[in-house]
Amino acid sequence: MKREIAVTGLGLISPLGNDVDSFWNALLKGESGVGAVTHFDASALESRIAAEVKNFDPSLWMDKREARKMALFSQYAVAASVQAWRDAGFREDSEGALDFGYRPERVGVCLGNGIGGIDVFEESHTKLMESGPDRLPPMTVPLMIANEAAGNVAMRLKIHGPAFTQVTACASGTDAIGQAIDLLRAGRLDVVVAGGTEAAITLFAMSGFCKLKALSTGYNDRPTQASRPFDLARDGFVIGEGAGVLILENYERARARKANIRAIAAGYGASCDAYHLTAPDPQAVQGARALALALEDAGLGAEDVGYYNAHGTSTPLNDPTETLMVKHCFREHAKTLKISSTKSMTGHCIAAAGALEAIVCIKALETGWLPPTINLDSADTDGGCDLDYIPNRAIQYQVQAALSASLGFGGHNGALAFKKV
16 A cells, blocks of 8 residues: 655745745635746847746845855755745754654755756856866856756755755756655655755856747737746747745554644656657657656546646647647546646746645645636637636636646656645
């Protein structure tokens, strides 16, 4: 019998707020976190909008001197992890886990990241080109490599178990949570800090996505309308940033310590399209298999799932392919399944997306509210987008199980299933 895994803590940094309550309230109101790019001068780009984190003060969660030794993606990860650690009832060091019999070497970190400290790379590369190698900042490599977020979280919380980094593009956060579930079930760890982080709203990254024709370009003058999953007028995704973190632990031990168990992390499934570097397989077979594997892992039937948080990127290729994926997996139940893409409000936060959307599923189970897909004015039914995507307004709807999926460049598909306590 599989060990049940409890979710006991949540934390996040997002374009819609820098704590879970602010984020959730903004989602239910249908607010958009998208605006004109302010991180750099984007005037030369075709796409000049993004879902940026706002009013981020790292000193709320870490020492200012520590923050100066981190790239932004690491700062986001540490901030979200400290929030989640506190939410789980732990004090902010290894002694906090020891209070409940958890040894620091039995606590781990699993974080997803797609691009690393690309802001650091750009700044350092500019200095290299302008002034030569002697002017390269000495901390360039330690700041920019993708594993530094997990390392910084471990240092901040004095965690001595493994600190892993998953890099599966936009599926990274989902896969990191799935890896954490597996480690806990295997008995290798007792507690895992799991999620994803990204801070890639930079000139280099956005230029690259523009060259791929992946970003929305038709809404620069009305940015809040740009991310419109499943809508006939969608024209690309809107890049976002942030971090989402869950504290996962053995259910029985969490209950014994009287933790606030927010949900059960019940299942994980993953697959690879092995089809194309940037495009999903239009047959959607492997994406559907990832969903089915998550359901099987969770011991759920398709009809048991009341809510599906879609990858829903607002791109011409993703949305009809994902709809077909849902139909393959859920069959007749797909017609009644409640679906929404919160990327319509948060933008696409790359590696952080799956973790933020896992938090959405957990809040849906807790509250009985489902967030909408905003900007869904006319669904692309001729293109195959013909399911119930909860258009424009949140609804009250009690669900016992929720599923989220993330699909990444390279054909990576990941899915997570959560159950109500």
